[in-house]
Amino acid sequence: MKKKLCIVMLSLCLASSFTACGSKEEPAKPAETESPKTEESEMETPAETPVEKPAEDEIQNVDNPIDLISTGMTYEEVVKAFGVEGGKMSETTVSGSTVTQWFWNYADGSGYIAVTTQDGIVTAKNDVRINTTTSNITLDIFNQITTGMTYEEVKNLIGSDGTLTTDTNIGGVQSTMYMWKAADGIGIASIMFQNDAVVSASQTGLK
Known part of the structure; x- marks a missing residue:
């Protein structure tokens, strides 16, 4: 009788043990927290302000510039007198000589000065303006x-x-x-x- 009671008790203990093991829950994993997204701020490049430059063929701040030049001068001397390079209107070669027509605009838009050179020497000048x-x-x-x-x-x-x-x-x-x-x-x-x-x-x- 005692032997049967021990077997029953042992069976109950094993059953309760298996039940406890089967119902064991794994500890909940901590919720993953998303790192706050940081939006990259676009750095604005300041716009460059264009610098106004006078046209290369404009005569600046010169009164009666045609009086500064004369026939027989070199083109380089004319450029030095006007302070700027001239614009080239035309260039031809005749009998081995190079004839070039240059122009310099008045900065106020009133006209221009035309200069003719032959082999780099001034042979004519014209003041064409209002x-x-x-x-x-x-x-x-x-x-x-x-x-x-x-x-x-x-x-x-x-x-x-x-x-x-x-x-x-x-x-x-x-x-x-x-x-x-x-x-x-x-x-x-x-x-x-x-x-x-x-x-x-x-x-x-x-x-």
Whole structure:
């Protein structure tokens, strides 16, 4: 009897032991915490402010720049006088000589100066711009201008200097063209000199 009771007790202990083992729960794993995402901030590159530069062929801060140059000068001397390189309009080779036409713009946009060089030497210059300077020229004064008069005589007759628009030296003959604008801003007189003597004169709108 005692032997049967011991076997029963042993069976119960084993059963309870197996039950305890089967119901054993694994410890819960700690929840994984996500690291806060940090958004990369884009660094803004400051915009570069463009620096305005004068055009390479613009004459800066020079009064009556055409008076700074003369025929016989070298191209390098012209560049030094104007302070900037000229723009090239054309270049041709004739009988072994290189003829180049250059231009320099007025910074105020009123026109340009054209210079012709032959083998690097200035042979002609032209001032092509809107002339705003007026004078006392009238039709009566214009009619008193005669061929052979010097520039000084014409200047004294009109009462002021003219605007040099053309200056060339070909074969030792110096040809210059001066222009005078009337006080009304309409009439214009153009006078051509060769070796400082009047050879021709024309006018339009003088009264």
